[in-house]
Every structure is written in C-alpha cells, then in structure tokens.
Amino acid sequence: MARIDYLNDPAAPTPNSIVPAVSVIVRDGTGRILLIHRTDNDLWSIPGxxxxxxxxxxxxxxxxxxxxxxxxxxxxxxxxxxxxPNHIIAYSDGEVRSQFSICLTGSVTAGQARTSTESSEVVWQPVDELEDLNIHASIRLRIAHLLDSSRKEPWLS
Incomplete structure (x- = not known):
C-alpha cells in the first residue's frame, strides 16, 4: 500500500484516523544508525x-x-x-492518519540485515552521511533530538 506524507501542507487531506505507532533509532558500536528504504513512499527511515x-x-x-x-x-x-497535527499520512486505501508516534532507542541483540515487503534496503548509515539521503523531516527531527546531547528530557509534541 502506497503512502504520502504531508507536513505543514494546506492541501493535505483531512485525517480520518489516529493510530498509535512506534519508531526505533538503533545505533551500532560506531554510532551509525540503522535505516530502511521504505517501499511504500520510497523514503529512507528508521524502523517503525x-x-x-x-x-x-x-x-x-x-x-x-x-x-x-x-x-x-x-x-x-x-x-x-x-x-x-500538521503531519498527515495518506494511504492508498483511503485511510488518512494524523501523526502519533512514540520514538524509542534500541540496541541489536541478534539477527542480520534482511529486507521485507516494507523495506527494499537495510543499511547502517554514518550520521555524517544522513544529509545525502531522502529522509522525511519528521524522521530527521527524531534523529536530531537523539543526537542533541544538550537535551535532558524526551521530546513531547
């Protein structure tokens, strides 16, 4: 199912649902971030x-x-x-969600990289090379919040 993310777009459709979601920022021992290339919107993202x-x-x-x-x-x-509420996600089946996502940090305990129906690529991306990838602003914000060492509390919007 395809999706389109709208952010601060007055032409965005009106939401018809709110679905609790999660996302996870996983870093390896060298600080790289685990990213997927999403199949539904062709953007790079953290798992979730x-x-x-x-x-x-x-x-x-x-x-x-x-x-x-x-x-x-x-x-x-x-x-x-x-x-x-200005981040709207429209799916090809007619569902239009208003954003509600809890972003966690995680560490790998087992497994190996593999793709799925939701991910065409799985990579460990160096932080200093993130700007080269097509990543939605909402995911960039989460990564920025994680990397901001001055933050003492979790983000709440």
Missing part, C-alpha cells in the same frame, strides 16, 4: 509502524524492527512522543 491490538509499545517496537530489518533489538530509552 503501527501498534497491533494486545501489544505494548516495547513489543510493537521489537516486532516492527525485526519485521523491517531482520534484527532483534531491546529497547534502551525514549527519544520522544511525536504528535504533530
């Missing part, structure tokens, strides 16, 4: 997706990361909660 009924935030984050990257992870912290 909608929570399923009956699962916790932690369980959803572990499941989504495994599904999209092939890696098992454990959650290590909270980057923030992202609820920007």
């Amino acid at each position: 997706g909608a929570m399923e009924p009956g699962e916790s935030v932690r369980q959803a984050a572990v499941r989504e990361t495994r599904e999209e990257t092939g890696y098992d992870v454990e959650m290590t912290g909270l980057v923030g909660i992202y609820t920007d």
Whole structure:
C-alpha cells in the first residue's frame, strides 16, 4: 500500500484516523544508525509502524524492527512522543492518519540485515552521511533530538 506524507501542507487531506505507532533509532558500536528504504513512499527511515491490538509499545517496537530489518533489538530509552497535527499520512486505501508516534532507542541483540515487503534496503548509515539521503523531516527531527546531547528530557509534541 502506497503512502504520502504531508507536513505543514494546506492541501493535505483531512485525517480520518489516529493510530498509535512506534519508531526505533538503533545505533551500532560506531554510532551509525540503522535505516530502511521504505517501499511504500520510497523514503529512507528508521524502523517503525503501527501498534497491533494486545501489544505494548516495547513489543510493537521489537516486532516492527525485526519485521523491517531482520534484527532483534531491546529497547534502551525514549527519544520522544511525536504528535504533530500538521503531519498527515495518506494511504492508498483511503485511510488518512494524523501523526502519533512514540520514538524509542534500541540496541541489536541478534539477527542480520534482511529486507521485507516494507523495506527494499537495510543499511547502517554514518550520521555524517544522513544529509545525502531522502529522509522525511519528521524522521530527521527524531534523529536530531537523539543526537542533541544538550537535551535532558524526551521530546513531547
């Protein structure tokens, strides 16, 4: 299913749902960030997706990361909660979501990189090479919040 992300766009469609979602920033021992090349919007992103009924935030984050990257992870912290009403996500099936995403940090415990129906590539990207990739502004914001060493509290929007 294809998707289009709108940010601060007056032409964005009106949302018809809010779905709790998770995203995970995973770094390796050299500081690189685990990224996927999404198949639904052709953008680079951190792993993540909608929570399923009956699962916790932690369980959803572990499941989504495994599904999209092939890696098992454990959650290590909270980057923030992202609820920007000006970030609208429109899906080809007619669903139009208003953003609600909890971004966590994680570390790899097992597995190896593999793609899925949601990811055409899985890479460990050096932080100083992120600007070369087509990454949505909402994901760049989460990464920036993680990398900002002056931040003492998780982001809350």
